[in-house]
Amino acid sequence: MTSTTSSDRSTPATERASRAGGRGRGRRGGEIDEGPRARFSELLPYLFEHSRILWFIIVLSILGAGASLAQPLLVSQVISIVESGDSLGTLVWGLIGLVVVSGLISGYQHYLLQRTGEGVVLSSRRRLVSRMLHLPVSEFDARRTGDLVSRVGSDTTLLRAVLTQGLVEAVGGAVTFVGALIAMFIIDPVLLGLTVLVVAVSVVTVVLLAARIRVASARAQKKVGDLAASVERAISAVRTIRAAGATDREIRAIEEDATGAWRMGISVAKISALIVPVAGIALQVSFLVVLGVGGFRVASGSITVANLVAFILFLFMMIMPLGQAFGAITATNQALGALGRIQEIIGLPSEDANDAEIAASAAAPKTPAEAQPAIAFDDVVFAYATRPVADDATGGSSDRPPVPDVTPESASTEKDSTAKRMPGDPVLRGVSFAAERGRRTALVGPSGAGKSTILGLIERFYDPASGVVRLDGVDVRSMPRDELRARIGYVEQDAPVLAGTIRENLLLGNPEATDELCIDVLHAVNLGDVLDRDPAGLDAPVGEDGIMLSGGERQRLSIARALVAAPPILLLDESTSSLDGVNEQKMRLAIDAVAADRTLIVIAHRLSTVVDSDHIVVLEDGRVVGSGTHSELVESTPLYRDLAKHQLLV
Numbered sequence: 001m002t003s004t005t006s007s008d009r010s011t012p013a014t015e016r017a018s019r020a021g022g023r024g025r026g027r028r029g030g031e032i033d034e035g036p037r038a039r040f041s042e043l044l045p046y047l048f049e050h051s052r053i054l055w056f057i058i059v060l061s062i063l064g065a066g067a068s069l070a071q072p073l074l075v076s077q078v079i080s081i082v083e084s085g086d087s088l089g090t091l092v093w094g095l096i097g098l099v100v101v102s103g104l105i106s107g108y109q110h111y112l113l114q115r116t117g118e119g120v121v122l123s124s125r126r127r128l129v130s131r132m133l134h135l136p137v138s139e140f141d142a143r144r145t146g147d148l149v150s151r152v153g154s155d156t157t158l159l160r161a162v163l164t165q166g167l168v169e170a171v172g173g174a175v176t177f178v179g180a181l182i183a184m185f186i187i188d189p190v191l192l193g194l195t196v197l198v199v200a201v202s203v204v205t206v207v208l209l210a211a212r213i214r215v216a217s218a219r220a221q222k223k224v225g226d227l228a229a230s231v232e233r234a235i236s237a238v239r240t241i242r243a244a245g246a247t248d249r250e251i252r253a254i255e256e257d258a259t260g261a262w263r264m265g266i267s268v269a270k271i272s273a274l275i276v277p278v279a280g281i282a283l284q285v286s287f288l289v290v291l292g293v294g295g296f297r298v299a300s301g302s303i304t305v306a307n308l309v310a311f312i313l314f315l316f317m318m319i320m321p322l323g324q325a326f327g328a329i330t331a332t333n334q335a336l337g338a339l340g341r342i343q344e345i346i347g348l349p350s351e352d353a354n355d356a357e358i359a360a361s362a363a364a365p366k367t368p369a370e371a372q373p374a375i376a377f378d379d380v381v382f383a384y385a386t387r388p389v390a391d392d393a394t395g396g397s398s399d400r401p402p403v404p405d406v407t408p409e410s411a412s413t414e415k416d417s418t419a420k421r422m423p424g425d426p427v428l429r430g431v432s433f434a435a436e437r438g439r440r441t442a443l444v445g446p447s448g449a450g451k452s453t454i455l456g457l458i459e460r461f462y463d464p465a466s467g468v469v470r471l472d473g474v475d476v477r478s479m480p481r482d483e484l485r486a487r488i489g490y491v492e493q494d495a496p497v498l499a500g501t502i503r504e505n506l507l508l509g510n511p512e513a514t515d516e517l518c519i520d521v522l523h524a525v526n527l528g529d530v531l532d533r534d535p536a537g538l539d540a541p542v543g544e545d546g547i548m549l550s551g552g553e554r555q556r557l558s559i560a561r562a563l564v565a566a567p568p569i570l571l572l573d574e575s576t577s578s579l580d581g582v583n584e585q586k587m588r589l590a591i592d593a594v595a596a597d598r599t600l601i602v603i604a605h606r607l608s609t610v611v612d613s614d615h616i617v618v619l620e621d622g623r624v625v626g627s628g629t630h631s632e633l634v635e636s637t638p639l640y641r642d643l644a645k646h647q648l649l650v
């Protein structure tokens with residue numbers, strides 16, 4: 001493992017790189033692109049999921065439109081009857097009834113739309129989260145956690161607006177619009193001609209502005225992602241930041257991101273502020289034109305007063321849906337901006353996308369499983385994929401991270417072990433070793449030698465560029481990942497304790513585990529006393545990141561979590577953090593208990609943990625430079641001898 005802090009460990013490589021280069025994109029003035037964009041057709045599947053209810057809402061809005069359209073006709077009749085001095089009879093009641101019915105329809109429709117909007121948000125979140133948690137681990141190396149969280153929390157909510165702010169209502173609005181247009185044509189085609197002229201100008205303006213809304217909205221969402229990433233970074237490292245006296249600097253940096261988000265939000269607001277009054281202005285200008293010209297036409301006897309009133313009411317009805325349509329255009333464009341960010345993740349291949357292909361090319365076992373070591377590495381070469389920081393800086397691109405072109409030849413090129421490794425250079429360069437079944441194998445070597453990477457390849461977080469990793473003689477690439485991982489317990493270096501209770505942590509890998517098993521395992525790793533501390537026992541909370549436990553307890557709880565699943569093979573990446581004598585002793589006893597009946601591969605930073613291992617593999621700069629028992633290695637391997645000397649073991 002590299003000597004990073006635990007908070008660094010949990011943050012992707014490109015973020016670390018971008019921090020080093022000046023804290024990322026928001027700071028590099030001017031280079032903001034609008035990121036991924038979605039097409040309208042990509043939005044449709046989300047709407048089609050609710051097609052039944054949407055059809056029902058459309059029918060309701062057509063009914064509502066009919067009820068609204070009937071009102072001016074009734075009003076016109078009322079005026080004519082009043083003018084002729086006849087009795088109004090039931091006409092007024094009919095009018096009142098119509099107003100009530102259209103109010104009820106619109107209220108119910110509004111509720112259904114909100115509900116369906118929430119449904120769209122829910123399904124987009126489901127798809128996004130399900131894909132996100134199945135992405136290859138390398139994707140998380142290259143993306144910012146806060147930005148991913150913001151896609152789930154914030155971008156998805158913009159999809160709701162498509163429904164609640166118009167798209168479906170616009171369908172009913174279209175009926176009202178067309179109905180009003182026809183009625184106005186019948187009443188007075190000349191007045192209608194003038195009205196259409198005014199309205200056409202406003203429609204063209206809105207269409208031109210709409211495209212800019214989408215771009216501005218996508219930028220705004222991306223800025224919100226930046227903000228979330230910065231906040232996540234500051235909160236996850238809050239202690240380090242406080243201790244370093246960097247709180248105010250972090251606040252300023254976050255404020256910069258918040259201001260960036262605000263600025264983009266203002267851009268959206270400015271464009272929509274242009275769109276919203278366009279409908280109002282269209283209404284006012286057409287109203288004035290109709291009133292002025294209509295007055296003349298009434299005076300000249302071309303139309304009656306009752307018809308002019310009906311025309312004006314229809315005019316309102318025609319303009320109102322236009323406002324809805326403008327709202328729908330704005331909301332849809334905003335949603336498409338957000339959908340681009342959602343689809344970017346959903347469109348990424350999942351971890352197991354190419355598994356069938358890879359499995360077909362995997363090496364077949366040559367000897368029966370029983371005769372094979374539990375884990376074997378055969379001339380394994382591996383390099384981490386590189387992704388330019390700029391990509392991350394634009395919120396990540398949908399391109400796959402470039403896979404480095406590593407060949408066994410390039411990997412075996414003799415290199416000074418002190419030479420600086422460049423991104424994309426192999427981290428493992430022809431590693432071969434075997435971990436025998438039921439034995440304890442230790443991996444030791446300087447920081448950055450590639451020890452944790454080896455465990456990552458066993459778990460298939462990554463696949464080798466060449467060479468084979470075998471489990472019981474079978475190429476791990478030919479096994480379903482679930483099956484592979486079910487046979488292996490993995491305790492990461494500084495393994496995270498999940499916020500929640502002790503029980504929730506223990507049941508992570510085995511939800512069926514009984515309380516007895518959990519308690520036994522806690523005792524096995526010397527954690528029995530945490531149960532006595534809180535009357536809640538297994539249900540005692542551990543705090544965010546296990547903050548209510550000591551460093552040593554957190555490590556042992558992580559081991560206990562792996563043990564509850566009773567894996568035949570356990571990979572243990574010992575923490576680099578120093579433990580006091582008592583804790584180290586407890587840790588050693590825990591490892592002994594763990595090793596008793598299973599294959600254990602342990603990465604040891606303290607040689608004292610591994611001197612009595614059955615087999616020790618010494619790594620340096622991605623190569624195996626020695627293997628054997630402690631006493632053999634002290635004799636045969638200078639690097640091991642030095643390490644042992646440093647740690648006062650010889």
Ligand SMILES: Nc1ncnc2c1ncn2[C@@H]1O[C@H](COP(=O)(O)OP(=O)(O)OP(=O)(O)O)[C@@H](O)[C@H]1O
Pocket residue numbers: 001002003004013141384385421427445446447448449450451452453454493
């Ligand atoms: N996710 C990653 N993306 C890119 N490079 C990585 C990643 N993880 C590790 N590396 C690099 O690979 C090299 C080997 O790292 P690894 O963590 O395997 O070393 P290690 O021997 O376990 O170190 P340590 O003893 O400090 O934990 C290091 O140079 C490290 O910077």
